[in-house]
Amino acid sequence: DTAVSQTPKYLVTQMGNDKSIKCEQNLGHDTMYWYKQDSKKFLKIMFSYNNKELIINETVPNRFSPKSPDKAHLNLHINSLELGDSAVYFCASSHQGLQAFFGQGTRLTVV
Amino acid sequence: AQSVTQLDSHVSVSEGTPVLLRCNYSSSYSPSLFWYVQHPNKGLQLLLKYTSAATLVKGINGFEAEFKKSETSFHLTKPSAHMSDAAEYFCAFIIQGAQKLVFGQGTRLTINP
Numbered sequence: 001d002t003a004v005s006q007t008p009k010y011l012v013t014q015m016g017n018d019k020s021i022k023c024e025q026n027l028g029h030d031t032m033y034w035y036k037q038d039s040k041k042f043l044k045i046m047f048s049y050n051n052k053e054l055i056i057n058e059t060v061p062n063r064f065s066p067k068s069p070d071k072a073h074l075n076l077h078i079n080s081l082e083l084g085d086s087a088v089y090f091c092a093s094s095h096q097g098l099q100a101f102f103g104q105g106t107r108l109t110v111v
Numbered sequence: 112a113q114s115v116t117q118l119d120s121h122v123s124v125s126e127g128t129p130v131l132l133r134c135n136y137s138s139s140y141s142p143s144l145f146w147y148v149q150h151p152n153k154g155l156q157l158l159l160k161y162t163s164a165a166t167l168v169k170g171i172n173g174f175e176a177e178f179k180k181s182e183t184s185f186h187l188t189k190p191s192a193h194m195s196d197a198a199e200y201f202c203a204f205i206i207q208g209a210q211k212l213v214f215g216q217g218t219r220l221t222i223n224p
Contacts, residue, residue: 001122019175031210033212040216041199041216041217041219042203042214042217043155043214043217044214045150045211045212045213048211050212055210056210056211065134090155092155092212094210094212095184096210098143098205099145099157099160100146100157100212101157102154102155102156103154104153104154105153105154107152
């Protein structure tokens with residue numbers, strides 16, 4: 001009964017490929033996020049959805065497209081992967097923008 | 112600009128000695144502040160949070176933090192370090208009205224036997 005689960009945990013792919021990361025939360029939260037953690041461990045928000053509506057888009061390249069089919073899911077699709085996209089991507093959820101609960105992360109390696 | 116700054120990128124202490132991880136914030140209002148811990152190859156776990164109630168906040172695993180408005184600080188402490196405390200620690204705050212959690216740069220805590 002994991003609160004925020006994301007799949008896959010590891011993803012290795014070649015440059016130019018398109019890939020998706022899935023996220024699901026069973027906490028009944030209304031807000032979900034994607035964060036990127038770079039090689040220096042710095043965490044930066046990418047997107048935030050509230051009740052399936054995009055509310056934050058932090059100047060992320062449009063190769064990244066989040067999709068929220070319902071309040072419990074927020075998937076991240078990445079087109080034309082580049083070497084610089086290699087990072088750990090974290091999904092998170094919160095209720096009304098308060099305390100955030102994080103998934104275990106997806107380590108994306110682009111080769 | 113609203114932000115948090117973690118003053119040390121790396122802190123090393125001996126097992127059994129006190130831990131102090133420093134975090135300063137910059138905000139024009141009283142923020143909601145958090146400390147998260149990330150163990151190697153793991154996700155982020157909430158240690159504790161301050162949301163304008165008691166200024167001394169107790170968290171999990173013996174950690175606590177004190178909100179000091181006069182010093183704009185929210186330092187994390189633990190009286191006696193344990194080997195299992197070795198991890199990356201992040202101070203964070205919520206930008207009011209933006210529903211956005213902003214993180215500091217992180218502090219890597221190393222525990223020496």
